[in-house]
Amino acid sequence: MGYSDLLRSGATPTEVRAFLTEGDSTAITIRLPKNLKEATAEAAELHGMSFSAYIRSCLMAELSRAVDDQ
Numbered sequence: 001m002g003y004s005d006l007l008r009s010g011a012t013p014t015e016v017r018a019f020l021t022e023g024d025s026t027a028i029t030i031r032l033p034k035n036l037k038e039a040t041a042e043a044a045e046l047h048g049m050s051f052s053a054y055i056r057s058c059l060m061a062e063l064s065r066a067v068d069d070q
Contacts, residue, residue, distance in 0.1 A: 003063065013067045020060050 001009075006016055032040075044054030 007066060011067065013064050016064050016067045017060060020063060 001019075003016075003019065006019055011019075040054065041051050044051050047054060049057065
């Protein structure tokens with residue numbers, strides 16, 4: 001079952017968050033404008049997180065919001 005299947009099945013926000021935290025880690029490479037990367041690193045630091053942890057939390061919040069908006 002994938003993310004879109006969860007949305008179609010009417011999964012709860014808790015179920016979606018659990019799904020998003022499962023699975024093996026994978027490395028990705030993305031290109032960002034330098035200012036965006038630096039601003040994100042500063043925001044992560046203000047939240048007491050690493051850059052990667054902050055990005056993951058932002059992605060999870062955005063993907064979980066789709067469930068709340070239904």
